[in-house]
Amino acid sequence: MLYLLWVANKMTLYKLIFRNIxxxxxxxxxxxxxxxxxxxxxxxxxxxxxxxxxxxxSISKQLLANQLGIxxxxxxxxxxxxxGFLIVYSNQFLLKRRKKELGIYTLLGMKKRKxxxxxxxxxxxxxxxAIVTGIMMGVIFSxxxxxxxxxxxxxxxxxxxxxxxxxxxxKTIFCFM
Numbered sequence: 400m401l402y403l404l405w406v407a408n409k410m411t412l413y414k415l416i417f418r419n420i421x422x423x424x425x426x427x428x429x430x431x432x433x434x435x436x437x438x439x440x441x442x443x444x445x446x447x448x449x450x451x452x453x454x455x456x457s458i459s460k461q462l463l464a465n466q467l468g469i470x471x472x473x474x475x476x477x478x479x480x481x482x483g484f485l486i487v488y489s490n491q492f493l494l495k496r497r498k499k500e501l502g503i504y505t506l507l508g509m510k511k512r513k514x515x516x517x518x519x520x521x522x523x524x525x526x527x528x529a530i531v532t533g534i535m536m537g538v539i540f541s542x543x544x545x546x547x548x549x550x551x552x553x554x555x556x557x558x559x560x561x562x563x564x565x566x567x568x569x570k571t572i573f574c575f576m
Contacts, residue, residue: 412513416520426496427525430489434526434575437482438533442571443541444475446564447548467548479574490522530575537571538563 420427448468494501504514542561 412517412520416517416524419517420521420524423493423497426493427521430493431525431529431532433485433489434529435533435536437478437485438530438571438575439537439540441475441478441482441574442534442537442564442567443544444471444478445570446537446541446562446567447471447544449562449564449567475570482574493522494518526575530572534568534571537567541567 448464448471501514501518504517505511541564545562
């Protein structure tokens, strides 16, 4: 019996999370698009070194490509820090916009812990959708960026291959989780 009450309580929380996301879609849309663009850029920058055509460069071009890889790694680290602040700011913005709604939940007797779980659940749902969408966009953007970098190094386009970088995927998921 206690288990059924727990399951019913969890189901109510999940329904509340999805209803709140639908109700506040305009606020979450800004958060979603910001995360999606950030994730796609982060993935694309980290996947450039996975292009097999970059391995077949001459020694001087290989040195330049290695330097480019170092610069991109530093840039992605800097970008991760900025995006971390952006995500924190977005969450604070969402909390301020919904202050009255959260106050009503408190007045209705909902415990702060449950309100916090609800808000975290909403953020996780939107974040998960943003990660999936951002990685799909990032794969496309990374191919375009690879083409651009190959053209920059005067590599024949016949050596270009569509690549999905598992390393860039791991870095992206790690940074955004």
